[in-house]
Amino acid sequence: MRYIDYMQLNPFQRFGYNFTQFFKKLPGNLARFFKFLGRAIVHFFVAIGKGVAGYGKRFVKGDIFVKISYLFFGVSNMVRGQIIKGLIFLLTEAAYICFMIFFAWNYISKINVMGTAVVGGVEQKIPHSLGYVAKTEVFEDGFPVTKFVDDSMLILLYSVLTIVVTIIFFAIYIANTKSAYKVYEAKKNGETIPGFKAEIKAFFDEKFHVTLMSLPCLLIGCFTVLPLIFMILIAFTTYDKSHLPPGNLFQWAGLNNFGELVNFAGGDAKARTFLDLAGWTIIWAIFATFSNYILGMIVALMINKKGIKLKALWRTLFVVVVAVPQFVSLLLMAQILAENGGALNQLIEMITGSHTPIKFLNGTALSARITVIIVNIWVGIPYTILITSGILMNIPADLYESATIDGAGPVKSFTKITLPYMLFVTTPYLITSFIGNINNFNVIYLLTGGGPSNPDYYNAGYTDILVTWLFNLTMGEKQDYKLAAAIGILVFIVCATLSLITFNLTKSAKDEEAFS
Amino acid sequence: MIKSYKLRRGLANTFIYIILAVLGLIWISPLAYLIIQSFSADPEAIPQSLLPASFGFDNYVKLFTETASLNFPRWYINTFIIACFSCVISTISVLMVAYAFSRLRFKSRKKFINIGMILGMFPGFMTMIAIYYLLKAMQILDLKGIFGIPGFDGPILSLIICYSSGAGLGFQISKGFFDTIPRALDEAATIDGATRNQIFWKIILPMSKPIVVYTVLTSFIGPWTDFILAKIIAGDKVDNYTVAIGLQKMIDVDHKNVWFKRFLAGSVLVAVPVTALFLKMQNYYVEGVTAGGVKG
Numbered sequence: 105m106r107y108i109d110y111m112q113l114n115p116f117q118r119f120g121y122n123f124t125q126f127f128k129k130l131p132g133n134l135a136r137f138f139k140f141l142g143r144a145i146v147h148f149f150v151a152i153g154k155g156v157a158g159y160g161k162r163f164v165k166g167d168i169f170v171k172i173s174y175l176f177f178g179v180s181n182m183v184r185g186q187i188i189k190g191l192i193f194l195l196t197e198a199a200y201i202c203f204m205i206f207f208a209w210n211y212i213s214k215i216n217v218m219g220t221a222v223v224g225g226v227e228q229k230i231p232h233s234l235g236y237v238a239k240t241e242v243f244e245d246g247f248p249v250t251k252f253v254d255d256s257m258l259i260l261l262y263s264v265l266t267i268v269v270t271i272i273f274f275a276i277y278i279a280n281t282k283s284a285y286k287v288y289e290a291k292k293n294g295e296t297i298p299g300f301k302a303e304i305k306a307f308f309d310e311k312f313h314v315t316l317m318s319l320p321c322l323l324i325g326c327f328t329v330l331p332l333i334f335m336i337l338i339a340f341t342t343y344d345k346s347h348l349p350p351g352n353l354f355q356w357a358g359l360n361n362f363g364e365l366v367n368f369a370g371g372d373a374k375a376r377t378f379l380d381l382a383g384w385t386i387i388w389a390i391f392a393t394f395s396n397y398i399l400g401m402i403v404a405l406m407i408n409k410k411g412i413k414l415k416a417l418w419r420t421l422f423v424v425v426v427a428v429p430q431f432v433s434l435l436l437m438a439q440i441l442a443e444n445g446g447a448l449n450q451l452i453e454m455i456t457g458s459h460t461p462i463k464f465l466n467g468t469a470l471s472a473r474i475t476v477i478i479v480n481i482w483v484g485i486p487y488t489i490l491i492t493s494g495i496l497m498n499i500p501a502d503l504y505e506s507a508t509i510d511g512a513g514p515v516k517s518f519t520k521i522t523l524p525y526m527l528f529v530t531t532p533y534l535i536t537s538f539i540g541n542i543n544n545f546n547v548i549y550l551l552t553g554g555g556p557s558n559p560d561y562y563n564a565g566y567t568d569i570l571v572t573w574l575f576n577l578t579m580g581e582k583q584d585y586k587l588a589a590a591i592g593i594l595v596f597i598v599c600a601t602l603s604l605i606t607f608n609l610t611k612s613a614k615d616e617e618a619f620s
Numbered sequence: 621m622i623k624s625y626k627l628r629r630g631l632a633n634t635f636i637y638i639i640l641a642v643l644g645l646i647w648i649s650p651l652a653y654l655i656i657q658s659f660s661a662d663p664e665a666i667p668q669s670l671l672p673a674s675f676g677f678d679n680y681v682k683l684f685t686e687t688a689s690l691n692f693p694r695w696y697i698n699t700f701i702i703a704c705f706s707c708v709i710s711t712i713s714v715l716m717v718a719y720a721f722s723r724l725r726f727k728s729r730k731k732f733i734n735i736g737m738i739l740g741m742f743p744g745f746m747t748m749i750a751i752y753y754l755l756k757a758m759q760i761l762d763l764k765g766i767f768g769i770p771g772f773d774g775p776i777l778s779l780i781i782c783y784s785s786g787a788g789l790g791f792q793i794s795k796g797f798f799d800t801i802p803r804a805l806d807e808a809a810t811i812d813g814a815t816r817n818q819i820f821w822k823i824i825l826p827m828s829k830p831i832v833v834y835t836v837l838t839s840f841i842g843p844w845t846d847f848i849l850a851k852i853i854a855g856d857k858v859d860n861y862t863v864a865i866g867l868q869k870m871i872d873v874d875h876k877n878v879w880f881k882r883f884l885a886g887s888v889l890v891a892v893p894v895t896a897l898f899l900k901m902q903n904y905y906v907e908g909v910t911a912g913g914v915k916g
Binding site for chain 2: 255257258261305308309310312313315316317319320321323324326327328329330331332334335338403406407409411412418420421422423424425426427428429430431432433435436437439440444445447450451454482485486490514543545546549550571574575578579585588589592595596603604
């Protein structure tokens, strides 16, 4: 379809056209994605191949000291005068071996069974209805003493840690062989070999990026990436209240937890809760995102309209709500809407004189859900005003003028000019806020705490979204960690997909060298 | 004709003024209620009418004197300590990453930027629970008086680590700012023999005061407004609460009947400084949110 034909369609036809186009293009896009993925995988293996080839080449070409360096780190460097650098390499190797022998082996060797217990001095697994028990009664001086042998949690944790450490160690090993060969070549060609001081200096000049990046990378690795891996692994175990270390062991459970969540036909409370909450999460996210977006934009347009005075005052009135910490405004709102002594009910009583307070948050499921969405509008509109004001001002004024001359009213200019323009510019923001609403813990938890509760659900209420359910399963009475982790992964997959779409949308429009 | 057009516009504007006034009232009245009731000196614990009959500073005074069961001053100090530490660490790591990505050209720089952006888009919620498992397994949460400092307990250390560790991912805004500083400055300095380290400290940082201030303020405000991570980490260790979960504690079933108005007073004490700081830097905030978006 040509552009001119497209322009003649009405909004519904356009939507239908875009909708079908999306699915028409989907196979192509998918194919492109897999092609990209395939190319990335090929690149990866080519890089590995090149690495291995270089590794072998350096070994064959190097002299005896280079060859020794392949087993004992840093020898080549030390022989050729880089004493300190060589020693650092050697010490790293020694430290890694000690770490493996005295610490890590104890844990990583048990990763397949998640721990054993000692009975009478002999290590063995004790089968138990709840899994394997890691504690045992041992008599010392005639008194029974409970001895904890293994802690599945620590086994899992330190095994992941060991794998990460091993990967880092391997990188150091490769760096060592490269360095060993480099000094050998330099010596052979009669070049000067930089001393330790010069190497350190390089870290503040040519290699300054290494100095700058290492600390943040370490922190992000330890507290963002490692927990993610760990969380994913938990979802495949039996870790919950009745398998709580120390004292109990947990086991690998394969896909059981995911099976429980999607076992819709079995009439299981968990599966039912999951299905219902997932549905409500989507409804919530759609309503919360679009109500804020559209209403916020309308208010922003009113504030920015030509001829409206005191713009700064109106803006500030709304922006103050953004500035107040969200937990304060939400806790306050929960109190204002309370059944007993809530300010809104007092106001209604004052106006109408009725003495039966309205149950905004703890009445029926529907009233609670509507209240939550409305309060979210109160919280969210100011954000939209803040974000969109600047962009709205950028829409060329002559567009509106010519529309007015052609006889378009305010509603028509909004749907024909403002909305398409804004949707085009702020799609990434829209997707990001959709993801944000899927994970909008604060609004739900601080307003209703998930209530009104539903006895048919597995530890959840009518307004619970998936993340608040996850939170309740972890921090509440149930302590069903494995199920929480499985839900986490599912939410994570949805959000990750959306994030990647946003990322692709924004990537094309980036021109970072524009100013420099 | 002109007259009627003017009249119509005037009518439309009046209509908009009325809507804006009503909306503004709706938006601001809960906050007004918060402030007015926090100064209430009525004998009832829970306000019985919209406006209090008498005013006074009772709630504020009690908040700081009756600390036997719920210790608000201590929570305030906890939050302040956490905010200070995480502010320093976050600022340093954000500026380091942003400078490296903006000014230095090294192998796989693009890859790092992409990985950073993707990691930054993932919701922090998933990692929070896992961090809780980790800290619990390593028994860091039960530590008392780390380095012999009384009150510097496990949860506080954990919160400092958690708030500051992911900070490096928020490099976007600072990088954008660094990108606008002309590269000719770097080149001139390099010709004069400056190392990249010196360029960072002596040229880029002095020129980037606004962005440094912004980074410091946001990372300082973070711990004051965060609820969920603090809730997960501090659990039932009331002494290690931050203001956010402390205030929630004041209005739970056991405490609400005594503490409600003190909750309002505490909320004012937390909200006023945070609000003031936010209003100061709202423009940067907008830039930050739209940084990933297409420029209009």
